[in-house]
Amino acid sequence: MASGIRDKVAILGMGCSKFGERWDREADDLMVEAFEEAVADAGIEKNQIEAAWLATAIEEQHVGKSGVPLAMALRLPLVPVTRVENYCASGTEAFRGAVYAVASGAADIALALGVEKLKDTGYGGLPQRSRGNLNQMWWANFSAPGSFAQLASAYRTKHGASRDDLKRAMAHISVKSHDNATKNSKAHLRSALTVDQVLGAPLVAEPLGLFDCCGVSDGSACAIVTTPEIAKSLGKRDLITVKALQLSVSNGVEAQHNSWDGSYFATTRVASKRAYQEAGVKDPRAEVDLIEVHDCFSVTELVTMEDLHISAEGRAINDVLDGFYDADGQIPCQIDGGLKCFGHPIGASGLRMIYELYLQMQGKAGARQRKKGPTLGLTHNLGGFPHQNVCSISIIGRG
């Protein structure tokens, strides 16, 4: 049994650009914006970074392939730079690469940076791309909202939930994230919404309306990691350390085998269990005190509450409507606004989630700071579609 990553790596510094429609910024500008904050926070010089990972998902829209765009933007001193991509979970992949490099002893200090410059397509929503020579000859003509929307019909069938009840819980999720984002100056969407506005919005993909969908944003986020010993030697106190990093990738069972009912994420259930084990968490509902999940769509957030083993199966609607995940609830979810409102610059999103946990644990989250500082947080970074996806879970904690 592997010993796992728990307590082997500390976060030395983090940064995050403002997310949004950054019409006046190129991808390298966004990278520099996030990096300058992180390197100042870490209190190191750039040339102390020994290895770097760059996450971008739709690289053909902005920087192109390879690690070169990061090395060029930051003028890194000819260090190894690896570009990673794993759908919308790419950001956590970069983090994983940097953390593992430090844990292995290959690098003392490593950088993970995610960036996406999406707002140069000429239209709203995610860029439309080819899915590969063979896939595009037989895959359904589905969009991201259309694939996630199907969670709703399957979830309703399984749990006997009415469309109205489900829509109300989904609306609560979006209203909550909009409320939270009003207190976040870096968020893309900062206006509050009412439940009626959400329910009355035009449909994008039945039953998802416009406000059930997250923003498509430009932005960048990054982390500088090192060992706890080096962090202490650099004068850091009250370390924030990595407790678990787990990734689960669909192998075709959901898409091709009739054992999956379409109402949940098989990968999330597996990855979160493994992460709790790696972090030594026995009862996540009692022990985890802050979560940032991949709320690309409101219904994704809803079913994810069950897949993380925090809400009981079939009970997410009740927990959501009871305010369990609100900013003043027992386990706030998306206290920074989430993908929904902070925004979703794909390659940056996983790192943005960790950034929020890192700020909250240090009491540096400003107007949205949770009163009793969280000590154990979880990020859930998903990529792909409910029927075939990658799910990355990280657990971050104090000490």
Next chain:
Amino acid sequence: MTRGILAFGGYIPMRRLSRAAIAQANGWFNSALKSRAKGERAMANWDEDSVTMAVAAARDSLSDRNRDDIAALHFASTSFPFLDRLNAGIVAGALNLKSDIAAHDHAATQRAGTSALSLALDAADAGPQLVVAADKRQTKAAGTLEMHVGDGAAALLVGTGDVIAELVGKATRTVDFVDHFRADGFAYDYPWEERWIRDEGYQKIVAETLASLLKETGIAAADISAFCMPCTLPRVAAALAKKAGMPDAAVQDNMSATCGETGAAHPLLMLSRALENAKPGDLIVVAGFGQGSDALAFRATDRIGAFKPKLGVKGHLARRREEKNYNKYLSFNELVTMERGMRSEVDKAIALSALYRKRDMLTGFIGGRCSVCGTVQFPKSNICVNPNCNASHTQEDQPFADLDGKIMSYTADELTYTPDPPACYGMVQFEVGGRIMMDFTDIDPGQLDVGRDMDMVFRVKDRDPQRGFTRYFWKAAPAGGIGDGG
């Protein structure tokens, strides 16, 4: 050796465009349309063409019949999607016919259907011959042709032995009578005056051919019980029957009111319909017209009652849904330039080598069945998807086209580009195992429901506007159609 018809079937697209809707849209421009604003015409969905309709008609005729003895495929159309690529080859692939068959495209005349049937009968000694005819009629807006024509297909399996209708005889004429033409590089027909076509064309050329048929076969015209004359000009069929001495009652409904004239397919569609109603001993004559004429006579045998197509022409006519939106017809037929949006601009280039390598999967809809655990799966793969099996290299071919499927999850997507929004799709789960996230077609968003029974249909997946390539795959359509209720 007795030769004749072994099986028959048809296909008519579910949508029927109301002629009143055409007249309402175009009457200001062409006032003659107003007097023709009766009934309706079949209108192919955006994802249908002569290839997909031919496949549908062939499947209607063959049902569960073993296809391995079929020796040749004849495909007749004047609206083939490809000028240089064997269109019959696509149909053969979708039907999973064996590769050692002969396959022919019969083109360039409205009588291509009857000529293909005639040739197939001549070749029947080589084994059963599948004849399919289909047309998706391309016409200009606001012309009378737009009112007359319809989209559809028919299929006949001909051969020797235990036939349901025996060939009595046939006659033919070839005359370069140009009632209309469509030159290379032109999209639309250029027609001449209807009265001339009627008097100099049908009433002379077809009449002479019928006379030859009667003379050579020794049939008494009075004994003919069904005369399938695909002309939708008024009173032409009745006049021809009268001239030949056939009973008035023999003249078959030309489906002008319900379907419209389906080009090369129409004589065979009418023949299929006549066969549905035939009793043993009935004498059926079918004619084709176009730069000459074909006439073929069949006599129904005692076996006629034993055969039923899956849905048949009658069933397809009943499975209808009125379309009053003429603008949708214009859009589906690219008669109006729609703002399709940037999402439609994704490059649709096709990797021909990948299409060939995966032709059984993509055209034949062949998946896998694990010989160890029995799990049915799509696509067929090296390692069984069943997590409790995962056996390697154990999968046998599993055809999916005729499997019963049900919707497991669905959506109606307003975001993704489709010529007929919203894009409806979802996970279809098959009763024997296996599932596929599939495009739905011939469905309304209101008809989406978990557990709904779905049939598999061969349709256009995409058209590449840059290179003109049409890409096909299978979609799910509500079993039995959704009719007017939805």
